[in-house]
Amino acid sequence: MAVEEFVGYENIIAFMERKGLHKLEGDFVEVGAYMGGGTAKLAQYAGKYGKKVFAIDLFQPGLDDTVGKGGVKAGDVYEAFLQGRSMLEAYKENTRTFDNVVTIIADSRRVTFPVSQRFSFGFIDGCHQASFVESDFRLLWGHLVSGGAIGVHDYKFEGWPEVTVAAENILSAYEGEIAAVEELEAGHGILSLMLIKK
Ligand SMILES: C[S@@+](CC[C@H](N)C(=O)[O-])C[C@H]1O[C@@H](n2cnc3c(N)ncnc32)[C@H](O)[C@@H]1O
Structure with a gap:
């Protein structure tokens, strides 16, 4: 079975390697x-450096009622690619060989981490509504170490215009804490905005 992910995590991981994120704490x-295809790729990379991957998802495609360009509903897109399978079962199958994956089955707006939790990399590709993207960013940024990076997927992608609105809001709200910004073509011509912390 082909590895099931829709970002191009190889390119995300190449960026992480270039920035030496695996050398940082967290x-x-x-x-x-x-479906966990990207989680598995991140877990393989993380495992080489004794790191974990925390993966947050509702695992209920129908709950994402975001409407994108042309009236497309996010939940319908997720259901279509699942072709009748359970998202959680597909995810478990794709990640089953990794013991460094911590799966958090929850609405990301309700997730918290212990103050002591450190991340050197975070990737935001959950609900594509602006308020969710901004909430996801707030959740991760506070735990991100200096020199660490957060990627916001679907930046400038016309299908989910609110992601770009959120990313622009984040850029202006966190300007003083951001060391550098890169637009990364991850795959399928879709950009991720990568923000590196001071
Ligand atoms: C575009 S998909 C992620 C694709 C994945 N990064 C990949 O490449 O395979 C968006 C995911 O966000 C999840 N999601 C939507 N709203 C969420 C929320 N409020 N909390 C947690 N996960 C959510 C959906 O269930 C869906 O699996």
Whole structure:
């Protein structure tokens, strides 16, 4: 079975390697794991450096009622690619060989981490509504170490215009804490906005 992910995590991991994120303190975290194909790739990379991957998802495609360009509903897109399978079962199958994955089955707005939790990388690809993207960013940024990075997927992607609105809000609200910003073409011509912390 082909590895099931829709970002191009190889390119995300190449960025992480270029920035030496594996050398920093802290684990990796993603919001929006879907079928876990990307989680597995992150876990393989993380495992080489004794790190964990925290994966946050509702695992109930129908609960995402975001409406994108042209009236497309996010939940319908997720259901279509699942072709009748359970998202959680597909995720478990794709991540089953990794013992460094911590799965958090929850609405990302309700997730908290202990103050002591450190991340060197976070990837945001959950709900594509602006308020969710901004909430996901707030959740991760506070735990991100200096020199660490957060990626916001679907930046400037016309299908989910609210992601770009949220990313622009984040850029202006956190300007003083951001060391550098890169637009990364991860795959399928879709950008991720990568923000590196001072
Ligand atoms: C675009 S998919 C993620 C794709 C994944 N990064 C990949 O490449 O395979 C978005 C995911 O976000 C999840 N999601 C939507 N709203 C969420 C929320 N409020 N909390 C947690 N996860 C959510 C959906 O269930 C879906 O799996």
